[in-house]
Amino acid sequence: MAHAGARWPARRRDAAEYRVWVRAPDHVRPVDGVDYDQVATEHLPPAPKSVVREVLGERRPSGWVLAKVREGRGPARGVLHAPDCEEAPQGAPLLDVEHALNVAENPGTRLYTLCGCAQELTPMMSGFDHITDS
Template sequence: MTTPSDDAAEPVPVRVVLPADPVLGHPVQEVVARLWRRRQTETGWLYLVGLPSYRDREDGGVEAAEYRVWVRAPDQVWPVDGVDYDQVTTERLEPSPQSAVREVLGERRPSGWVVAKVREGRGPARGVLHAPDCQEAPQGAPLLDVESALNVAENPGTRLCTLCGCAQELTPLLSGFDHIGDSPGS
């Protein structure tokens, strides 16, 4: 429990939803509290609110007090109409630095594969399997997962694109990894 003098900033009103307590038979309640601070976290926003409370005085009396607690927004906190929240102390997350891996390798390509259908004369339909960000990949084609891409790749009429690396990624999965340890000509 704290007192308003703990913070130099002036709090602003905010609506706080108090949870129901089925054991005691208390329904969900909404109270107007005082918003002291906002903090952005990896999982969303937290608001430090001061809820109205009471405390015992040493002389046996009771006095008004404030109980401060962090609550999750927007689940437990709503704005009060007409209140300007721009003046509330706000702690924003700093953008996370890029990992060394991403810095060296660049952005990851989108996962999955797409098929470009190719018709050559009267024969059966043929296709070329691409990574979705390949410049030769058809726009708007459905994305295939690994298993579906391998099924398509096993079709004799399908070619694997070497431009985007599809062939390098899927060929070991199609032919197995047994050949990796083999010496040439064995």
């Protein structure tokens, strides 16, 4: 606690200008009754396309979905898919990596290979011990 005669250091305030790039209508909305015809506007050039994105294409949604398969009287079986796979059930809950690995460890579950599910989850299930420095 400061006593009555203590002086706090003076706070210095400098005038400054800054610009913020916003994207309408995501970040801003016009105020009703205000004319914006005279507001200076600079259009940004389109962002360059990433070489990685060009080669690999757009990313798929993260996660996996389980298609339940019932074969006769045995236990329920399933097939794990990438969420954008044509064979994936519509509206199925999206599983995060931990849940997908738990489901994948079930002997009745297969990992679909055509959508990349098997290529993504198999190394995580078997570990990365087989990878050596070359």
